[in-house]
Amino acid sequence: MRRYAPPAFSLRFVPVYRRNLLVWRKLALASVVGNVADPLITLVAFGYGLGRLLEVVEGVPYIVFLAAGSMCMSTTMSASFEALYSAFSRMHVQRTWDSLLNAPLELDDVVIAEWLWAATKAAFSGVAIIAVVWALGISREATLLLALPVVALTGLCFGAIGLCVTAVARGYDFFTFYFTLVVTPMIFLSGVYYPMSALPDWLAAVAGVLPLAAAVELARPLVLGRLPDPLLAPLLTLLAYTGGALYLAMVLTRRRFVA
Amino acid sequence: MTEVLGVAGLVKRFAGGVEALAGLDFGVRAGECFGLLGPNGAGKSTALKAILGLIEPDAGRIRLLGLDIPAQARQARARAGVVPQADALDPDFTVAENLLVFGRYFGLARSVLDARLEPLLEFAGLAHKRDAKIDALSGGMRRRLTLARALVNDPDVLFLDEPTTGLDPQARHLIWERLRQLLARGKTIVLTTHFMEEAERLCNRVAIIDHGRRIALDAPASLVVHEIEPQVVEVNGEGVAHWARAEAPALAARVELVGETAFLYCAGPAAAAAAAAAAGRTASLRVLQRPANLEDVFLKLTGRELRD
Numbered sequence: 001m002r003r004y005a006p007p008a009f010s011l012r013f014v015p016v017y018r019r020n021l022l023v024w025r026k027l028a029l030a031s032v033v034g035n036v037a038d039p040l041i042t043l044v045a046f047g048y049g050l051g052r053l054l055e056v057v058e059g060v061p062y063i064v065f066l067a068a069g070s071m072c073m074s075t076t077m078s079a080s081f082e083a084l085y086s087a088f089s090r091m092h093v094q095r096t097w098d099s100l101l102n103a104p105l106e107l108d109d110v111v112i113a114e115w116l117w118a119a120t121k122a123a124f125s126g127v128a129i130i131a132v133v134w135a136l137g138i139s140r141e142a143t144l145l146l147a148l149p150v151v152a153l154t155g156l157c158f159g160a161i162g163l164c165v166t167a168v169a170r171g172y173d174f175f176t177f178y179f180t181l182v183v184t185p186m187i188f189l190s191g192v193y194y195p196m197s198a199l200p201d202w203l204a205a206v207a208g209v210l211p212l213a214a215a216v217e218l219a220r221p222l223v224l225g226r227l228p229d230p231l232l233a234p235l236l237t238l239l240a241y242t243g244g245a246l247y248l249a250m251v252l253t254r255r256r257f258v259a
Numbered sequence: 260m261t262e263v264l265g266v267a268g269l270v271k272r273f274a275g276g277v278e279a280l281a282g283l284d285f286g287v288r289a290g291e292c293f294g295l296l297g298p299n300g301a302g303k304s305t306a307l308k309a310i311l312g313l314i315e316p317d318a319g320r321i322r323l324l325g326l327d328i329p330a331q332a333r334q335a336r337a338r339a340g341v342v343p344q345a346d347a348l349d350p351d352f353t354v355a356e357n358l359l360v361f362g363r364y365f366g367l368a369r370s371v372l373d374a375r376l377e378p379l380l381e382f383a384g385l386a387h388k389r390d391a392k393i394d395a396l397s398g399g400m401r402r403r404l405t406l407a408r409a410l411v412n413d414p415d416v417l418f419l420d421e422p423t424t425g426l427d428p429q430a431r432h433l434i435w436e437r438l439r440q441l442l443a444r445g446k447t448i449v450l451t452t453h454f455m456e457e458a459e460r461l462c463n464r465v466a467i468i469d470h471g472r473r474i475a476l477d478a479p480a481s482l483v484v485h486e487i488e489p490q491v492v493e494v495n496g497e498g499v500a501h502w503a504r505a506e507a508p509a510l511a512a513r514v515e516l517v518g519e520t521a522f523l524y525c526a527g528p529a530a531a532a533a534a535a536a537a538a539g540r541t542a543s544l545r546v547l548q549r550p551a552n553l554e555d556v557f558l559k560l561t562g563r564e565l566r567d
Contacts, residue, residue: 015363022360023351095347101313102341103364103412104333258314 003258007250008108016100016113017120020090024121031121034081036128039074043067043129046193047138058195060224067138068220069192071129071147075154076212079122080183083162084175087114091166101257111163111253115246118159119152126151133223141225150222153238154215160245161211167252191216211241261289262322263416263447264310269319271305271471279305280316281471287416292438292448294462294479296455298561302471303451304344307420310449311336324415337365340409342419346401348393354404355380355389358411365412375411382437383407399430406437417441419450423457435460455554465553469561479553486556488512488524490531495520496544510534524551 024031047063047070057065090096100110130147133139165178189203190196190212196204207213214234221228228234264287271280280302287293295303308314310321312332321328326335349357358379362372380386383403388396396404402422409417422438423431438448438461452458458465459479467475467482475482483489492511494502496519503521507514511523511534523538525531535548 012366015360015366018363019349019360022356023349026351094350095343095345096349098343098345099347099349099361099408100364102311102336102343102409103361104337104366105364106333 003251003254007112007246008106009112010106010109012105013109013113013116016105016110017117020113020117021120032128036074036125039070039077039125039129040132042073043070043132044136063138064223065195065220066193067129067133068147068223069190069216071126071133071151072154072190072212072215072219073187073192074129075122075126075151075215076158076183076187078125079118079155079158080162080179082118082121083114083159084166084169084178085172087118087163088166088169088172088175090114092169097257107254107257108250111250115156115159115163115249118162119155122155122159123148123152126155139223139225141223143222143225143227146227147219147222150215150218153242154212157211157215157238157242157245160242160249163249164245164252167249167256186210186212189213191220209237211238214238214241262286263289263324264293264449265320265322266306266310267320269306269309269321270317271302271309271314272317279471280309280319283319283468283471284473285466285476287447287449288463289447290442290445291463292442292450292461294458294465295449295451295468296453296458296465296557297451297468298453301469301561303468304420305471306468307418307449307451311339311341311418337412338415340412340414340417342402342405342409342417342422344420344424346405348401348404348408350393353390353392354385354396357393357404358408361408362411367412372411375413379407379410382410382440384433397430399426399433402426402430402434403437406434410441414446416447416449419448421451421453423452423454431457455552455557459553467557467560474560475556482556483551483553487551487559488526489551490525490528491549491551491555492523492525492531492534492538493520493547493549494523494538494544498541498543502538502541502544506537507534510537522555524555 043066047066051062054062097110101107127148130144130151134144165175169175189199189207190210196207196213199207214237217234218228266283266285269280269283270278272278283302283306295306297303305314309316310323310328312329312335315329323335324338328335349360352360355376358376359372362375377386380389383406385400385404385407388400393401423434426434435457442448450461462479464476464478465482466473475486477485499519499521500516503514503516507521507523511525511530513524515522523534525534531548535546538544538546
């Protein structure tokens, strides 16, 4: 079996992606509340509330510091929810994937569609936060536009990682482990709420290789009107996680379906 | 006669060394209804998955619609329709949307789908439910929608995995009637079932498979003629076990005791009538004389022990 072959791209994935888009359009309101309102409240509450106590972090008002972390975190959560709970529902509970595979579609088409869809929903969330950051005047820098590709890549990265988890999940309970033991600690280590310089050295070293830390490292200078420096290291980190996770998700899903 | 599906020497081993298919052979002719019969775990569903290219066999050859499986499975599936055991309809969509969205997976243009929608809804008897949600449909309606969905690409061959399991008799008869309509239109149908009545009514030929191997293949009526005595006397009631051991062997060619029923297989109507009369002399026993059917063949060939 071609279990270890790289993902095979084909435009056949488009109707599968479109199916998810059609469902989302029906349920868009609830989805917007969940994916946008929640991180928005975090940004505003922490930013203004805590900002009053902290005033300046790394030379900027706390809410400006928090904005970059907020958009990356919101993207990460949104990609993860879609790739875990929603994709698992379609794969395992509703057996939508089984029906897809009876049509002239391959598992690779389905996984790629789910991956791009999770990234799309994640990008919606990230873009919404960027729009709010602009609207509230937290940042009106031109470089803020470059945060768009950063949240897009972050969505692709965590969509792929999430699909790895889904491919080995036996039930929804399994996802609690991922969120509690992986996502939440990662958020606290990745410089979302406070600078990574506040971490002890050994922990900062661990945090330095996390994909969310790389995303925040790219997004924060853009909010402040600067280009990321270093640029290449965090960019390659995100790309490597994305490519590696997509490949792993493909292999694990093939194992689940074909075995 | 052209062969729509050819399966030769199919072997599939799963992790742990379980041999789900152990050299399965059969062929399906164009325009016929072909039944794959077998107890649970016999390999029916594994065979269907292999035929559709969803799992790769360890050995053997499959040709579907002139295409090599699994190498050309995508092209073959574009011309096949599948009614899976679980309906797996899309609960977020209406009846009509389920058909339209599924049609897009085949790359069908909107104009083609629009033209097919009404006839498919009519065929499924769901024209009045086109905007209903899936939750609002009965089990029979869902099954008919799943059947209509499998026809959205106007397939040459239709695979049905236990199409009437879980349906009430009315819904079952309606599905059978629709399947006969499809056969009349020249479609080829391959179905798995463990309802022998279904196989007898619909199938031109059936293959009985067990332990991943074919153990019989013929028209249902021929199997009944060649594989088993023509008449059966069923006897049940208090003391049947004792009676079956003491008296039945002298009355019939073959006797089987299953649970609380003794089955007496008789060489002809006269012998069966005599056996029935003899059993009737024991007051506590109830007696039924009937012609042998496909279920008798199935149980004779696959054994009567419980399969779970």
